[in-house]
Amino acid sequence: RVGAVTQAAWATGNPTEALANAVPYMQAFGHVVLAWTWLELSLAVGASKDEAHRVGVAGATAYFYQYELPKIDAWLRVVESRDMTCADMPEESF
Secondary structure (H helix, E strand, O other): OHHHHHHHHOOOOOHHHHHOOHHHHHHHHHHHHHHHHHHHHHHHHOOOOOHHHHHHHHHHHHHHHHHHOOHHHHHHHHHHOOOOOOOOOOHHHO
16 A cells, blocks of 8 residues: 555656645555564564463554554545645744
């Protein structure tokens, strides 16, 4: 999904449009990286004899996947559409 959205953001070849939503793009990309990190931690801790640690990592991973990971789609929709709401606002209006 991130790859497809990256291509959509650059579809016009206009850097202003492509980079207008760099913040939500980076938020989404960062969450993808964190999801992989939690997955790797969950796999690594699976061999641990410390049950409390395994349960803790599993719970944190489940939380991230249920509460944080779904945010990615909202961020990517803005990037994919090349929304210019913020970029079109005059600087003095901020």
